[in-house]
Amino acid sequence: MNRPTVNLVRAELHRLLARRFTQVVFVLMLAAFGITFATTVASTHTPTRAELVAAEQAADLQREYLRTAIVQCEERRAEALRTGNARFAEDCRSLDPNRVRLEDFLDGVFVFGESAGDLVYFLAAFLALFGLLVGASYVGAELTSGGMTNLLLWRPRREVVLGTKLGTLLGTVGAISVASIVAYVGGFWLLAEAAGLPGNLDAQFWTQLGLLCLRAWLLALVFTTLGFCLATLGRHTAAALGVFAAYLVLWEIGARIVLNVIRWPRAETLMFSNYVGAWLAKRITVYDLCALDGCAPYQLTLWHAAGVFAVLLALIAGAAFVSFRRRDMS
Amino acid sequence: MAAVIEISGLRKTYRSMRRGVRLALDGFDMAVEAGEVHGFLGPNGSGKTTTLRTLLGLVRPDAGQLVLFGREVPTALPQMIDRVGAIVESPQFFANFSGRRTLRLLATTGGLPDARVDEVLEQVGLRDRADDRVKAYSLGMKQRLAVASALLKAPELLILDEPANGLDPAGIREMRDLMRGLADSGVTVLVSSHILAEIELICDAVTIISRGRRVVAGPVADVLSRFDKGEFRVRVFDHVRAAGIIAESGLPVTVHDDHFVVGDLADPAWITETLAAHQLWVAELTPLTPDLESVFLQLTGTVPEPGKRHQVDDSVLPPAPRRPDADENELTVTAAEPEVTP
Incomplete structure (x- = not known):
């Protein structure tokens, strides 16, 4: 300039x-x-040791639930495709146990991520x-x-x-x-x-x-x-x-x-x-x-x-x- | 002397949805010579501010030529602007800024040193109030600040639109001295004002405008002399008898309560001699030269009349300037000789 x-x-x-x-x-x-x-x-607040343990247990339960849910979902999806009802076939990708995080089960804790x-x-x-x-x-x-x-x-x-x-x-x-x-x-x-x-x-x-x-x-x-x-x-x-x-x-x-x-x-x-x-x-x-x-x-x-x-x-x-x-x- | 400002054939029309078309300038001409204080006069709405704004590149003309320091504007205005200081109408400043801060911002814009700010504050009499906020200033102080902003550049041409607005008597006097001092140091001053007595005192030349056209232009003395009827006021002990004696010579005489006025008189000594011959001793013999105010009112057709209220567009419409070989957009030059359009 x-x-x-x-x-x-x-x-x-x-x-x-x-x-x-x-x-x-x-x-x-x-x-x-x-x-x-x-x-x-x-x-x-900063989560206590007990809160972290409880959250981890709840997360494990959720992961287990999702694994079962995925199996059932895949079965329903296969059935729908076999009977020609493709538009009712579910998308089972949303049931991903790897997406379950401990932070989801902590109450009153700010999680930056x-x-x-x-x-x-x-x-x-x-x-x-x-x-x-x-x-x-x-x-x-x-x-x-x-x-x-x-x-x-x-x-x-x-x-x-x-x-x-x-x-x-x-x-x-x-x-x-x-x-x-x-x-x-x-x-x-x-x-x-x-x-x-x-x-x-x-x-x-x-x-x-x-x-x-x-x-x-x-x-x-x-x-x-x-x-x-x-x-x-x-x-x-x-x-x-x-x-x-x-x-x-x-x-x-x-x-x-x-x-x-x-x-x-x-x-x-x-x-x-x-x-x-x-x-x-x-x-x-x-x-x-x-x-x-x-x-x-x-x-x-x-x-x-x-x-x-x-x-x-x-x-x-x-x-x-x-x-x-x-x-x-x- | 070279002309610092030359305006010829300037036309400007304002158009708006609500008010329609209004012709603000209609072939207006003006010339301002270097080093003079030039008064620019006209009734309200006659086109003064539009002319000044056009000259400063703030308004786009429809036609005509504007020349500043020998170069055409607005094309060459960026190269000329450092030589021109101006205030147009009542400039507004940020109310929360102090006077000094306002000027420093302008000085920064122009690449001027802060010391220049102090100089102009001193020059316009605001030194001791420079750090007050503008909102605490009176109208006259704001006007002084505006003049200071125009002086910052140490301009060769100073354009002042109503600089005495709101000034007290001392301020008006200071403004007059300032303008005269600047002119004496070589600065050309173009000043628009309605305080005609001031204009008459300080201006070397005037241009009078009415409804967008030039009515008269020339040195103040020349303009006034055109309206000088050679009248004298005579006071004498038996003024009725004295008036009769003078009237016998064929001169026009008007008798008043305690004096009479005689016109078309070339040599006032003749009055003294004639009345003395009749044992009448003259107590007062005063030439009644016209002042700028009476000439202005007469030329613009705005002389107050009992029972009549003049409207802003009631002033005289001078004849259109004759430009036989020029079309509307062609560049023209008007001779700057004095002319009067009664």
Whole structure:
């Protein structure tokens, strides 16, 4: 970057971090994390020797039960196939005794390996909300307060100014998100080590958790960009938040009901929330109401989600930059 | 002198779903010479702020040419902007930032040292309140902060839109001295204001705009002289008899309660001589030169009339500028000679 751009980035970073709204939303996010952590601390304890022995015995019993169940299941499956009722043939793979773990039989014990995924979903939701709010208010407040006009009197290249603002915002939200993820995941792991059980933390677990955290981080950046660009288009923070709220109420709730009533085929593919879910979970299976009419459930994967995110961001960000470049500043 | 700002044939139309189409600038021309303080006057809604915003790249013109320091803007604005300091209307700042922090952010943006912030705070009289939050500032202090932000770059051209807004009398005086001082040091100042007495005191030249078109432009003295009717106010002991004596010579005379006014007078000594010949001794002989306010009101058709309330679009619509060989989008140059459109 050349020196003027560095100066602009420094000024924008200072402006973003000095904004009270950014600070308040950040503190609220920390508070949400803190409450989650405190609740977990309050509800976990280090298992005693007796609890561990009892849990191991219960796990052994469960494994034995599953071994028997598998034999019976295989017999029913073979019978169904022999009599030509293949659609009633059971899938016996779910009855796997190797999946039974001692942690499943411990009550009031936080097991990091079992809970980490769900905790990261929660983290992803808060990071996305943080990004949306800070992104929208950062540019929205500048547009309504005259701050942007002041800035353009110093830097008249609008696309550079808006691009630098967005870049600084993404860099900041990205850094805060990384720090939050490390602190959040690390905190719960330490908690499990100190007052719970780590669980089965093999290389595959850490790889999957790492990829989930990466997707949560990218999701936060997607929502940050959406908030920023919607506020730029609407020239106001409330425009972005209004569009978001209106989308949730009118489309995700209202349109979903209507589309289901008229049995619209694959209606769930039109809902952004499903792609958010697919992005985090890697794959979701969707059961439309049309399944009642015989249509099959279908899957949305993280690649579908990546495509939707890319198209949506390209459209909204493109519109925001074109609009900002051409508009008259009041 | 070289022109620092040259505007010719500037057109701007605002379109909105609710308010329809509004023509803000209609072939507007203006020239500002280097080193002068140039007043930019017009009734509310006449197009002053739109002109300044267009010049600063904040508003896109429909047609016309804008030249800043010899280079066309907005194309060359990024190269010129470091030479221009500006405030447009009442600038807003983040209420929770202090004045010093506000300026430091701008200085950082422009790659200027923090020491420059202290200099301009001193210059606009905010040194002792620099660390107060902007929300604690009065309107006048916010205006001083805005002027400070415009001065940060040590600009060669200073564009000030209503800089005296909210200033107390001392502040207005300081602003006047500041502008004059800057002009004396070679800075060109373009100032828009409704305080016409101030404009008359500090400006070398003026441009008056009405409903998006130029009404008059030129040195202040030239503009005023065009409205000078050669009138004098005469006070004398028996002013009715004295008025009759003067009227006998064919000059227009208007008698008031304790004085009379005589017009079309080339040499005021003639009054003294004529009345003295009739044993009438002149107590006061004052030239009634027009002031900028009366000229402005007359030129823009906004002279207050009893029982009539002027609306913002009631001002005079000057004739459209004639550009025989130019279509709407063609670049044109308008001579900057004084002209009056009554």
